[in-house]
Amino acid sequence: MSPVTRGFHGRRREEDRTDRVPPGQYVTSDFPVLSAGPTPHTKEQDWTFAIRRGGQELKSWTWSELHELPTEQVTADIHCVTRWSKLDTRWQAVSIDTLLGQVQNDDRYVLAFCDGGYTTNLPMQDVTGGRAWVAFGYGDEPLAPEHGGPARLLVPHLYFWKSAKWVRGLDLLDRDEPGFWENYGYHMYGDPWREQRYAGD
Amino acid sequence: MAGTALRGRLTWQEATVAEVITETATARTIELSVPDWAGHKAGQHLDVRLTAEDGYSAERSYSIASAPGEPVAITVQRLEDGEVSPYLTDDLRPGDELELRGPIGGYFIWDGEPEPVLLLAGGSGVVPLRAMLRHRQRIVSSTPARLVYSARSLADVIYRSELDGYGTEVIYTLTKQQPPGWTGHVGRVNAALLGEVAWLPDQHPIAFVCGPTAFVEAVAEGLVMLGYPPGRVKTERFGGAGG
Numbered sequence: 001m002s003p004v005t006r007g008f009h010g011r012r013r014e015e016d017r018t019d020r021v022p023p024g025q026y027v028t029s030d031f032p033v034l035s036a037g038p039t040p041h042t043k044e045q046d047w048t049f050a051i052r053r054g055g056q057e058l059k060s061w062t063w064s065e066l067h068e069l070p071t072e073q074v075t076a077d078i079h080c081v082t083r084w085s086k087l088d089t090r091w092q093a094v095s096i097d098t099l100l101g102q103v104q105n106d107d108r109y110v111l112a113f114c115d116g117g118y119t120t121n122l123p124m125q126d127v128t129g130g131r132a133w134v135a136f137g138y139g140d141e142p143l144a145p146e147h148g149g150p151a152r153l154l155v156p157h158l159y160f161w162k163s164a165k166w167v168r169g170l171d172l173l174d175r176d177e178p179g180f181w182e183n184y185g186y187h188m189y190g191d192p193w194r195e196q197r198y199a200g201d
Numbered sequence: 202m203a204g205t206a207l208r209g210r211l212t213w214q215e216a217t218v219a220e221v222i223t224e225t226a227t228a229r230t231i232e233l234s235v236p237d238w239a240g241h242k243a244g245q246h247l248d249v250r251l252t253a254e255d256g257y258s259a260e261r262s263y264s265i266a267s268a269p270g271e272p273v274a275i276t277v278q279r280l281e282d283g284e285v286s287p288y289l290t291d292d293l294r295p296g297d298e299l300e301l302r303g304p305i306g307g308y309f310i311w312d313g314e315p316e317p318v319l320l321l322a323g324g325s326g327v328v329p330l331r332a333m334l335r336h337r338q339r340i341v342s343s344t345p346a347r348l349v350y351s352a353r354s355l356a357d358v359i360y361r362s363e364l365d366g367y368g369t370e371v372i373y374t375l376t377k378q379q380p381p382g383w384t385g386h387v388g389r390v391n392a393a394l395l396g397e398v399a400w401l402p403d404q405h406p407i408a409f410v411c412g413p414t415a416f417v418e419a420v421a422e423g424l425v426m427l428g429y430p431p432g433r434v435k436t437e438r439f440g441g442a443g444g
Contacts, residue, residue, distance in 0.1 A: 002252040003215055003298040010257050011284040024260050026284070033414040034438055036308050038421035038431045082262060116431060146418055184307035185211070198305065200210025 020077055021085050022192035028084040033146045036180070040115035040145070040166050047150050049134060050169035051103050058103045060169070063150065066134065069094045074133055076156035078163070079192040092137030093154055096127045096170075099134070107172035111179060112153050115166040120179035121188065122155065122162060127170075131157055134167060159190040159197070211302045213250060214238070218297045219272065224359045227279040228325065229290045230266055235273050235301065241265050243336040244310035244329045244409065244437075247275070247303025251285060261285045264328040264411075264437075265304060268335035273301070276359060278325035309409065309437045311336065316407055317345040317400040321390065321420050323412020324352060329437060330409055331360050334367055347372065349398055351390050351416060354378035372398050390416070395423045402428035411437040 015027045050060035061069075074091040111121050126132065135154040136143050143149035148165030155162045161181050182188050187196040195201055214235055222230040241247075245265050252258040267274040279290040293299075311318060311333040318337075320330040327350055337346055347370045352358045354377055364371050374386035374394060386394055400406035408429060410420045417436050424434050 002213070002250065002258065002300055004254050005251040005299045006297050007292045008251045008253050008259075008288050010251070010253050010259050012257060013284075032438070033418070035436060037436055038425045038434050039418060040431070083260060146414065180308075185305065198211045 020087060022079055023195050025079055025083055025085040025192065028086055030084075031086060031147065032080065032082070032084055034080065034082060034161075035116075035146075035165065036118070037116055042115050042150060042166065044150050048168065049099070049151070051099065051172065052169060053105075053107065053172040058105075058172075059099075061099070066094055066136070066151075069098050072133065074135070074154065074156075076154070078156050078160050081159040081161055081186065081190070081192075081197050085192075089156075090139055091133065091135040091154055093133030093135035095130060096132040096134065097130060099170075100128060103172075105172055107174055109173040109176045110170040111173055111177055112164040112167055112170055114164050114168055118164055118166065118180050120153075120162050120164045121173075121177055121182060122158070123176070123189070124172075126155060126158065131155065157191075159187075159192050161186065162190050211305070213300045213302045216273070216299055216301050218293055218295050218299070220295055221293060224276060225357055227290065227357075228276055228359050229279075229293075230274055230276045231289060231293060232267075232272055232274045233299075233301070238273055239304075240269060241273070241304035242269055242307075242310040242312060243332040245304035245306045246329070247273070247301050247305060249275070249285070249289075250300040250302075251288065252300070259285050262305070265332055266328050268332055268339050270339065271335070276325065276328045276331075278359075309411075309435050311407075311409065313337070313340055313342055313344070314407070315344050316405045318347070319398075319400055319406055319408040319424075320346065320348040321408060321410045321412075322348065322350045323390075323416030323420075324357070325359065326410075326412030326416070326437070327359055329411055331364070333409065334364070334369060337369075338367060345400070346370075347398060347400070349374070349390060349394070351376060351412070355380050355383075370398075390420055390423070392423050392426065395420070395427060399424065399427055399429075402430075406433065408434045409437075410434065414438060 044063040047063045048060045051058045077087045079085045133154040136151040153164040153167045216233040216235045219234045220232040246262050250260045263275040266276040277289045280286045322330050349372045351374050421434050
């Protein structure tokens with residue numbers, strides 16, 4: 001039972017009370033930026049997306065090859081572990097199903113890797129089945145560098161640190177390995193509806 | 202990367218307000234008594250939970266303002282349209298109870314390493330950097346350190362007398378308003394200012410940058426242009442965004 005903080009009433013905003021907003025989150029119309037280091041500026045002509053296993057590249061796509069694949073318009077609510085949620089964000093993206101469909105695999109986990117050294121881990125079943133994308137457009141614009149451009153992962157059903165910015169590929173793994181924030185005490189899975197913010201939640 | 206060990210569950214703990222210190226017209230330092238606090242490192246943050254009488258609660262993250270070994274303290278900047286910060290800065294008083302859990306974060310920390318440290322603060326982004334300077338003082342570190350602090354006006358500078366008393370170089374730049382006779386820097390931190398004050402890359406410096414997004418983006422990029430390896434530029438946005 002939490003102690004009452006004397007004199008605190010809070011502001012119960014209608015927009016925070018919809019069943020689309022997970023516990024402990026509030027709705028923002030901004031698009032806050034969070035990152036651990038400088039924003040990389042990889043040029044589109046130097047960008048590739050690779051799928052690897054055990055250090056071996058299985059398949060990779062250049063920027064133009066990625067754009068030859070079917071592009072989906074994705075509308076999704078996103079939830080940051082720092083407690084903001086943003087509803088109805090619109091993205092242009094290629095489904096991870098499309099990419100993994102070109103590679104033989106029965107792996108159980110992936111570790112996304114990025115420019116700048118960032119990584120994050122995800123179960124295979126969370127990046128397949130139409131639930132994860134490589135996104136390169138936001139709104140009707142190219143994805144801005146501070147938001148992860150030229151391309152980021154988009155996995156909106158998990159806390160947004162799993163939607164790795166500046167993504168360059170996936171390592172296929174048979175066991176779960178912590179990524180960057182997961183190594184620093186954040187949750188291995190990160191389901192906002194179960195408030196899995198930190199290890200042990 | 203050198204990850205810290207995964208730890209067990211971070212549980213909510215009851216904390217009692219020991220003292221509320223007025224830092225500026227809109228910023229308060231809140232010293233907390235937390236019986237089972239496990240200790241923290243300079244640069245980490247914590248989560249605060251406030252609960253109303255009807256059970257409604259709100260949570261926010263704040264950087265820890267105190268040095269390792271000191272009682273837990275946070276410094277809160279009042280955000281006009283915030284839900285939590287106006288309560289913390291205007292209504293909270295000693296003896297009040299709230300809950301917190303932490304410490305959180307293991308990347309944006311300074312642990313007494315010998316390489317020169319460059320601290321760059323935008324507004325209330327100074328809070329975790331102040332914890333680092335206090336830590337440096339307490340452990341009598343000889344690590345060279347400089348603080349670049351961008352504030353709207355001198356009246357908005359948090360911890361000013363303390364910062365000026367460290368014997369560390371503090372370079373202020375005032376973006377909106379300068380007092381008469383101000384001879385310091387004016388305007389946002391730019392490449393020229395960074396070039397003037399940054400440790401040279403061959404000294405293997407480490408930079409900690411904390412503030413609003415535009416500040417962090419510009420400063421981090423400026424340091425990379427000066428030759429800082431990206432891995433030696435650690436960034437954090439000030440806590441309590443939106444709240």
